[in-house]
Amino acid sequence: MQQLLLDPALRNWVLLPIMFVMILIGVLRHNATILLQSSPKRLTKEEIREQRLLQRAFSFRNNACFLLPDSIEKRKDFLVDALRSGKYLKPADPNAPKNLNPMMDDKTLENLMESMKGNMLMVVPQTIIMTWINEFFSGFIILKLPFPLTYQFKSIFQSGVATQDLSIQWVSSISWYFLNLFGLKSVYALLLGENNMASNAENEMGMAGFSLTAATSQTIQPGQDIAKLMRLESENVQIVGKNSLLEDVESRILKQFF
């Protein structure tokens, strides 16, 4: 087993500073992402009305079993009528240009900008730090991995030190960068709370948060016809069954207590 003696100055000036810098950059990225998020768009009253009607029909379908049977009937009639008749539709704007190209629609452009901003904020700090490390911290060994790896990693992990016999467990600072990149998620979770923008979990959060805001603030594809959606929804509402949870509730409650 090779034993190398490393200078404690390496620990003080390389190991701990790199970790410290990466933690700080992560916190910075989290705050920058929050600050750069644009405020939610304002919708007009008519647009909100039509979306709210669709949401109402959707939640009726999901939760109809909690209502009394004649309440279900009444709501069904009202919803089917409202969806079919188009009373709630936004009045057609004669000035709005016909969007033949759904890609150039305003809303899709804004979504693209948001996701691009997110990507840039992830990529740019990583590139900068990698360049900084390769510039200033190359050419020496700072770390010993407790586990062995195969020879292919030698060129990546021992980038500055080109020796033949040095076991793969001795690595240079670029591998410390990679270890930090993947391993600091728990530190960010501790410092910033769980939904932080600094870890890679933001990618999944981006998808999930995206679909939630998409459902509430705007329809799914802006090019889709709201009237068509309403017709589909009215057919779905019509097939809501009459099962209500409240039908046999007296016997069930009595069974619980006796």
Added chain:
Amino acid sequence: MEKNIQPFVTESAVHNERVVSFIRNMTLSVFGCSAGILGITSYHGVLFYLFSYLFVSFLIFMMKMGGNVREYYQPGPNFWYAKVLEGAPSFVLFWTLFYSLVYVYE
């Protein structure tokens, strides 16, 4: 109909999962520190990781869930093996850090 009498609330399930994930991340990082200090190397480290993962899951199972996984986590057996590799990068980071600090430097 049975599903609606005891409905599956998505918010609670997500919250539970987040709490479990947070606990696992924290404790596995600390176990990584202890692995480094103890001087564990190579495949012993993998065994130690699995052991600590099962230990933490067992503690959550006994103390927080009272022995009943299905009430708090859907579907039940996924709690034990679905996210085994989630805490691995943090474990490896702290393991390497403390191993080097204690055994390689003066």
